[in-house]
Amino acid sequence: MSTPAKNLKEDPKVGQTAPEIDIGIEAGDRKKIAESLMVVLADAFTLYLKTHNFHFNITGEMFNSLHAMFEVQYNEQWMAFDEIAERIRALGYNVPASYEDFQRLTSIKPGTKVEHTDWREMVRQLTVGNEAVSRTARQALGVADKAGDDPTVDMLTQRLKVHEKNAWMLRALLQ
Numbered sequence: 452m453s454t455p456a457k458n459l460k461e462d463p464k465v466g467q468t469a470p471e472i473d474i475g476i477e478a479g480d481r482k483k484i485a486e487s488l489m490v491v492l493a494d495a496f497t498l499y500l501k502t503h504n505f506h507f508n509i510t511g512e513m514f515n516s517l518h519a520m521f522e523v524q525y526n527e528q529w530m531a532f533d534e535i536a537e538r539i540r541a542l543g544y545n546v547p548a549s550y551e552d553f554q555r556l557t558s559i560k561p562g563t564k565v566e567h568t569d570w571r572e573m574v575r576q577l578t579v580g581n582e583a584v585s586r587t588a589r590q591a592l593g594v595a596d597k598a599g600d601d602p603t604v605d606m607l608t609q610r611l612k613v614h615e616k617n618a619w620m621l622r623a624l625l626q
């Protein structure tokens with residue numbers, strides 16, 4: 452007859468302490484990757500908010516097409532934002548996600564106030580914003596790649612594809 456499985460409730464120590472993170476990435480590398488992702492997240496949120504702001508406020512002859520284009524972009528960015536944040540958590544770090552955190556961490560400058568009729572300035576700011584996220588994501592990808600963090604590399608590769616494509620499509624409107 453086999454021994455009955457031990458009732459976990461009988462051992463007061465079981466389940467009380469979370470184990471140390473050991474996913475095969477050295478602790479110093481995990482920290483570097485997480486910190487790089489925090490900057491990517493701050494940039495992604497800042498660009499998301501700017502894109503949604505312009506979606507709300509655009510007026511003029513380009514309203515229909517740009518209102519719709521910005522909507523596609525901010526919806527995609529919102530979903531990615533969650534994915535980046537959850538990767539930071541999986542690497543063992545809390546997510547700095549207050550307005551103050553984003554302002555401190557982002558590489559995207561606030562930019563001048565945009566008139567709601569000035570669609571060209573909106574598109575220009577979103578072009579450089581997408582380029583800024585691309586640069587930050589590319590930098591973080593290098594850090595993750597060096598440490599063999601394939602899930603982060605994969606995620607950032609996807610982000611680069613999207614932001615570089617967005618930058619191209621926006622830039623094309625001004626050419």
Ligand SMILES: [Fe+2]
Nearest residue numbers: 506507518522
């Ligand atoms: Fe809308």
